[in-house]
Amino acid sequence: MDSNTQASSLLKYKTAQSLCQLLDILWSSGGLVDSKAVALLTAIPTLKTLLQPIAGSEDSDEESEIYAYCLSSPSLNAYNELSQLGEWQLALLGLNPEVRAHWLNLAAARCREAGAMNDPMVLVKLIQQLGNASEWVLAQLENTSVSAGATPQIAAGPLAQLERDLLGHSLNDNAAIPALCRILRACFKLHTLSEQTEALTPIQLVDTSAKQLANNWCRGRLLALPDAFLSEHSLNQPLKPNDDWLLVSRPVNDEAKLIECFAHQPWWLLLSLVSFVQDAWAAEQRGGLLLTLPAGQNAFAPSQVNVAVQGIDGDEVSLGSLAEFLMQLLGELNIALYPELNNSAEDIQRLNRALSPLIAELLANKIWQFTEAGRGEPGHYRIHPDFSDACYSLPLAPLFGYKSQHLQQAIKQLAQTSYVNKRSASSANRINS
Template sequence: MDRRTSASSLLALEAAQGFCQQLGALWFNGGLEANKAASLLTATPLLKKLLQPIAGSDSEIEVSAYCLSTPLLNAYSELSQLGEWQLALLGLNPEVREHWLNLAAARCREAGAMSAPQVLVKLIQQLGNASGWVLAELENTAVTPQIIAGPLAQLERDLLGHSLNENAAIPALCRILRACFMLYNLSEQAEALAPIQPVDVTTKQLANNWCRGRLLALPESLLNEYNLKGAINPNTDWLLVPHPASGAKNTNIQLMGLLAEQPWLFLLSLLSFVQDAWAAEQRGGLLLTLPAGQNAFAPSQVNVAVQGIDGDEVSLGSLATFLVQLLSELNIALYPVRTNSPENIQRLNRALIPLIAELLLKKIWQFTEVGCGEPSHYRIHPDFSDACYSLPLAPLFGYKSQHLQQAIKQLAQTSYANARSVSAANRINR
């Protein structure tokens, strides 16, 4: 099936509805089995460059599934609802997109005829880089732009509440075309992503779990906020997903299972391990501090700072801010939505509260109240620190997580150096 034939088939309402249903399943599970994704990739070949393949466990099966990727998650964050995201991916097909470009061109021509030029300016701003597509449509003398319902008007109403030719849909039309243009450009320029391994909850292949291209589900309490209808169900074979907390006592073997099943607890325990190892070098270090007046077991925000060799400190912001930056450096995307807006960072900070309480209760972290004007702080619990250098935890906090440890320290050191450079430049400018 060539591109033109596949595009034409998607213009049929039933085919487009099936396409969007598969996209919905992709979104709610974080991925699709390869055989279920096949129809998406046949209809829209560009999608293959935007999806993260999961390697097959059988050597004869090259790819067993396809997962969401950072560009697809970023596109969702730029849109107002799932329906817009589905249509933006549907629009990667040029013949499907053609009618929407015709609508946008007609809207621009309509706005250009008005006495208020700011209307056209605002419309172009809303279209973003997709305005280049719309300009080409306006320059095409063989086509007269018209504001009419298209062949997928019913699908548009089902997904958005109105068809894209209606006045109320103008902002959605612009957002969809803007997101579609961004994804189209990325898919045209990029190579297909290399397959990554399925998730292994035994910790035997930990490095494969925390690899580039992986999705990390939000902490359980925050994931539930995005899951009010119970539809989001991230696949545990492909995504790093928090499992229900076990009531195990604090023995090393039970801790192994806990850290394997709770990726956020493992990441936070590794952060304190790096902090402890760095402090042992006596060449500066990482600080996890608690503002005065807060409950150590329920902090609204833990702050992260780097201390230089001479004792000077540079703030790196909240714990959530640091973790989001770390995951970005590792090219591990948060599912189902990115959290780099101030509001979502605060939500993530709140979602970390029960995890911090569990770290303290299981004696993985320890809280020290300093007083005398000095901020209280969290560090690794001495018992857990000793356990990290003994079997069975030693490999987990040794060679299996070395790349994660290096990423934590490098991010802290780079942020510290950048802050010092900015401070020095400001002093010179004064």
């Protein structure tokens, strides 16, 4: 089957519907096994540079074999900019030029219609909604202007039924104009990114044996949000992230050793490393990292933990909440959160709340400890002394030593850089005022 035939076949309802089902699995599990991904990548080759390949484990004889393809930051960002899963599925489907051709025709017709109105702001707002995808629409208008009888029409397209299945209406409906613009805008952004980048380097399957835990935290990995957040999200869209490919929290029994807990609870490991770096930094007596609880909150159920850096001279610079700090850290590591969060105050607060039960577990298992302060003063979270000692003894010493060095360096560097930048900004503001 040649490429033109493949593209044309996508315009058939059943074919496009089956591809959307694959995209639905891709979203709900965070990835697709290679056997299922083949059909998707054949139909939409652009996705090859937008999905993260997962290869064999380091101990495998089939290291070069691709086992799965996972979501990446661009594909997660695209979802975050759209209003629902159906729009995301259509945006990815639209990476095939023959599929998006009708949608561009619709957008061109809408722009021509808006341009004929007395109020010029109607067209301006439409172009703003399209964003950079207006380049495609302008090209469509220019092409049709030189083609006799090719004036863009507002009519149902070959995938109208699929559009109704996914969105509740077809994209030629007046009510669908905002959705049409969002889909084309996301599609244009993904298409542009695919042209600017090469296929992503494969990463290994997640190691749950506790032998190479730190290697799981590599560039391109997805970290599933805490269970409390996933449960809240799954009320609308069930999510079952695959723990062979993603860092996913799994249950541990009460008798499990700490090394096993860290293998099954990635958020425990991340938060433990933050407190470990805090402890090592304090030992240097050259400033340090502070994890504080605002007065009046329950240490075992905090709505928000604050992060600050204390300078050598005792001055403190706030870095925001723990959720904000961790989101910045993961961004530096190029590890994406699944499902994607934006930087809105609402999402940050949701993540802070989702971290609360994890902090309670760290306290209960004597990994963290909480120290009360004076009346009206914030209390402090620190590493528990017993756990601190354990980090320098087997079996934890390698994990909290050389194996996680890149994570520890990233934590400290982010804190130090943020401290310097915020102090500089504060000084500049004082000078300007």
